[in-house]
Amino acid sequence: MVTKACTRCHRLxxxxxxxxxxxxxxxxxxxxxxxxxxxxxxxxxxxxxxxxGEYALRVR
Amino acid sequence: MIYAIRTLVGQEKNVAxxxxxxxxxxxxxxxxxxxxxxxxxxxxxxxxxKLDLQNPAFKVPHMKGAIxxxxxxxxxxxxxxxxxxxxxxxxxxxxxxxxxxxxGEKAKVVRIDxxxxxxxxxLIEAAVPIPVTVKGDQIRLIQKEAD
Numbered sequence: 001m002v003t004k005a006c007t008r009c010h011r012l013x014x015x016x017x018x019x020x021x022x023x024x025x026x027x028x029x030x031x032x033x034x035x036x037x038x039x040x041x042x043x044x045x046x047x048x049x050x051x052x053g054e055y056a057l058r059v060r
Numbered sequence: 061m062i063y064a065i066r067t068l069v070g071q072e073k074n075v076a077x078x079x080x081x082x083x084x085x086x087x088x089x090x091x092x093x094x095x096x097x098x099x100x101x102x103x104x105x106x107x108x109x110k111l112d113l114q115n116p117a118f119k120v121p122h123m124k125g126a127i128x129x130x131x132x133x134x135x136x137x138x139x140x141x142x143x144x145x146x147x148x149x150x151x152x153x154x155x156x157x158x159x160x161x162x163x164g165e166k167a168k169v170v171r172i173d174x175x176x177x178x179x180x181x182x183l184i185e186a187a188v189p190i191p192v193t194v195k196g197d198q199i200r201l202i203q204k205e206a207d
Binding site for chain 2: 042
């Protein structure tokens with residue numbers, strides 16, 4: 001199964017639509033980030049990520 | 061604090077996934093794991109405490125150890141917002157194709173389509189100059205400006 005990234009929230013998933021944003025996902029992404037604890041993470045705050053999970057850094 | 065962990069090249073995502081899964085249950089202060097595309101063979105671990113590599117959560121296959129000391133947050137900011145390669149090239153730049161049928165060939169940039177992130181190239185070693193259109197992520201910059 002191809003991993004895709006949501007074009008808005010950058011969350012990585014395998015569906016054609018992001019479950020949270022309800023937007024189309026893209027196969028063209030790069031960079032990889034796992035957020036374990038968004039409340040404690042300056043990286044998550046910088047990227048405005050509030051939910052734990054896997055994210056892409058750049059989505060086209 | 062951010063620490064760098066050395067991994068086998070190509071196994072960065074697998075190591076990151078296993079570490080993230082292990083720390084979730086064990087209560088270590090790891091809050092994020094970052095795998096920058098431009099840093100091969102390394103992953104960055106964000107942790108509120110000093111990394112204890114003796115912890116079984118860090119006994120991960122393909123992991124080759126950690127770098128001593130932590131990395132300032134400012135230094136990793138550039139990895140969080142990767143600039144598209146297309147922004148750093150210009151007409152006349154010499155690039156190398158890193159994927160596709162012309163992988164390994166050197167080429168000169170003829171035209172850049174910024175909205176579609178396409179680049180039109182001319183292969184240097186080809187006898188007849190044929191324009192080739194590729195995506196911006198399929199090239200690596202060798203020389204910014206042609207002499």
